[in-house]
Amino acid sequence: MRFKISNMTCGGCAEGVVDTVREVDPNAVVETNVEQREISVETKAADADTLDRALRDAGWKSERQAA
Numbered sequence: 918m919r920f921k922i923s924n925m926t927c928g929g930c931a932e933g934v935v936d937t938v939r940e941v942d943p944n945a946v947v948e949t950n951v952e953q954r955e956i957s958v959e960t961k962a963a964d965a966d967t968l969d970r971a972l973r974d975a976g977w978k979s980e981r982q983a984a
Contacts, residue, residue, distance in 0.1 A: 922934055926954070935956075945958055
């Protein structure tokens with residue numbers, strides 16, 4: 918799954934985004950690209966809607982991207 922996180926502007930933000938995803942699935946594999954403001958997530962414990970909602974609830978401006 919890929920998400921655009923428009924307010925992820927630095928490494929600290931990226932860590933916060935990863936922490937948010939790992940609250941949903943501690944075993945998720947998360948790759949961040951701060952320059953592109955995107956993340957990709959590999960998880961078997963959550964669907965895209967659940968992750969999107971968790972990111973938004975944590976204050977991240979999340980937008981699902983096409984695979």
